Amino acid sequence: NSTAYDQAFVYGRNIFDNISRIVDELFATYVKRSGAKQPLLTQYCDGRNVQCPGWLTQWGSKDLGAQGWIPYDILRNFYGSDIVLERAEKVSGSPRSYPGFTLRQGASGEPxxxxxxxxNRIAQNYPLIPKVAIDGKYGSTTANQVKVFQQVFGLPQTGEVDYATWYKISAIYTGVTKIAELRSVHEEEIEYSYFVPHWPYKDAPDLPRIKYPKN
Known part of the structure; x- marks a missing residue:
């Protein structure tokens, strides 16, 4: 997190809701030259204290936005007319890639x-979210399940799984399952002993056994 390379970022700080929504939609989108495979290094400066020919300037882009320019045209103004916007096909760390279309009532299949x-797995940690039958059919119960998830995690409550909702579900699912894995590993590493308390007579039924960690 160095301002020599990018904007300063403070983890956990408050952010504007509209910025949060835009980031959810665009986090896997990048700029590249037409015909190129690799992303373009989209460098920038503030444009007032520092001049940077061929780079985007923060104040310059702000002024163009105030004039009604759309984001893509602002990028072309600074980086050239031969740029295109691409979306990464695979997001590292996500268990499933976005299917390429919004899931809504009437949809069916593996997505x-x-x-x-x-x-359903997330609902184990967030019980407000209802569980549904896993049948691969997007009916009213699944739409309601999605809507409650969106409510819990601050997304627009559409009841549909768009790009942003898909990756939010993936991120939360990855988080809760990794927590479960860590707990499981931790429990496996603990050595246990058994204490059998004194009982009135030998071979008594329902003899209690108490399991406790050695350390």
Whole structure:
């Protein structure tokens, strides 16, 4: 996190809701030259204290936005007319890639089944989210499940799984399952002993056994 290379970032700080929504939609989108495979290094400066020919300037882009320019045209103004916007096909760390279309009532198939499976698992940690039958069919119960998830995690409550909702579900699912894995590993590493308390007579039924860590 160095301002020599990018904006300063403070983890956990408050942010504007509209910025949060835009980031959810665009986090895997990048700029590249037409015909190129690799992303373009989109460098920038403030444009007032520092001049940077060929780079985007923060104040310059702000002024163009105030004039009604759309984001893509602002990028072309600074980086040239031969740029295109691409979306990464695979997001590292995500268990499933976005299917390429919004899931809504009437949809069916593996993407719907994945959504139901992930949300049912998330519901174990966030019980406000209802569980549904994992049948691969996007009916009213699945739409309601998605809507409650969106409510819990501050997304627009559409009841549909768009790009932003898909990756939010994936991120939360990854988080809760990793927590479960860590707990499981920790428990496996603990050595246990058994204490059998004194009982009135030998071979008594329901003899209690108490399990406790050695350390």
């Amino acid at each position: 719907v089944r994945t959504t139901q499976t992930f949300l």
